[in-house]
Amino acid sequence: MAGHTGTMNLTLHVWRQNGSKTAGRFVKYDAKDIPKAASFLEMLDIVNEELIEAGDDPIAFDHDCREGICGMCGIVINGVPHGPRPKTTTCQLHMFELAKDGVDEIYLEPWRAQGFPVLKDLMVDRSSFDRIVAAGGYITIRTGSAPDGNEIPIPKPVADRAMNAAECIGCGACVAACPNASASLFTAAKLGHLALLPQGHAERTQRTQKMVSQMDAEGFGSCTNHGECEKACPKSISIDWIAQMNRDFVTAMVTSRQKVSERQKGS
Ligand code: FES
The missing domain is CATH 3.10.20.30 (Beta-grasp domain)
Structure with a gap:
């Protein structure tokens, strides 16, 4: 000592x-x-x-x-x-x-990013993160009161993986570390823990579309796989979550195009 x-x-x-x-x-x-x-x-x-x-x-x-x-x-x-x-x-x-x-x-x-305007000195406004979560980072189905722990069996590896994503504390270090000021790791973590669990799975694609769109609207940059976010993250959130978010986003885009073309055929 x-x-x-x-x-x-x-x-x-x-x-x-x-x-x-x-x-x-x-x-x-x-x-x-x-x-x-x-x-x-x-x-x-x-x-x-x-x-x-x-x-x-x-x-x-x-x-x-x-x-x-x-x-x-x-x-x-x-x-x-x-x-x-x-x-x-x-x-x-x-x-x-x-x-x-x-x-x-x-x-x-301070964190330097268009999505985090400086409030004063070392303080930045991170309400953009709140708006990304508000765009879809929840489930809308009725879940009722807290069920018994064993009522919905979730394999341990899945629960562990979901917990890794749920550890994100939303500090914004991932954005500050990224040369593109991308909020992809934050958004992917918030999507990831919900997507893996049965209660969150049903709205997975719509949620991804909404939150990614909000992330873009807030002025954050794109992910180009520098990996700096993962290194700066105090909770060791894995960059693999970004790959899952990108897959889900492509699925969401294809699904919404299919719906548009089905509607056009029907009209
Ligand atoms: S002050 Fe709460 S994580 Fe640092």
């Missing part, structure tokens, strides 16, 4: 921006005597306390649970969404991990 004790001095270059309509810039701050045991967000809390004491504007950043669960936090740290530690959200990154790598200068940036 020796590496977890003591303090460290840092030079921070923080992206400061007053909303998406104004230009932003990096501002340099000295962060002195930061405890190595502090989390990355606690380090920012310390810097903010000093800024507030000096009468300056504190750095705006998103957070909520600080336990790696809610998906609210998200900062590009030295060019990497959520920082250098794999499978780790920004809130779960600790300063001793950066000290271990000899890091003493850090660039902090």
Whole structure:
């Protein structure tokens, strides 16, 4: 535990921006005597306390649970969404991990994507993700009250796979990591867990069509298989889900064309 004790001095270059309509810039701050045991967000809390004491504007950043669960936090740290530690959200990154790598200068940036306009500094508006889910990320059949666990048998490998997709916390690191700012991994994960389970299977194709259309309407780019999303994902969501989404989307397109041509024949 020796590496977890003591303090460290840092030079921070923080992206400061007053909303998406104004230009932003990096501002340099000295962060002195930061405890190595502090989390990355606690380090920012310390810097903010000093800024507030000096009468300056504190750095705006998103957070909520600080336990790696809610998906609210998200900062590009030295060019990497959520920082250098794999499978780790920004809130779960600790300063001793950066000290271990000899890091003493850090660039902090917001997620950069057309679909995530900057609200202030390191905070972005991720309501585009909510709209993608609202477009179809649910099931409309009546499910009644919670059934007995064994009433609908689901093979363990299928349940495990569905759980992998359901782990997505919607943080947006996949978008921030993608050179195309694609939201494909997020959308595919939200589709994937519903598609695999019996209750969600019935609306699989229509759901895919609606959510993919909404993803495109929000201004996210296309997936061209860079694979950066999978690496940046703090929950290790597999890029394979994108392949499944693409297959389902093709099926949805063919089905809707068939319906149109059947209607035209009938009229
Ligand atoms: S603050 Fe909830 S996941 Fe980081």
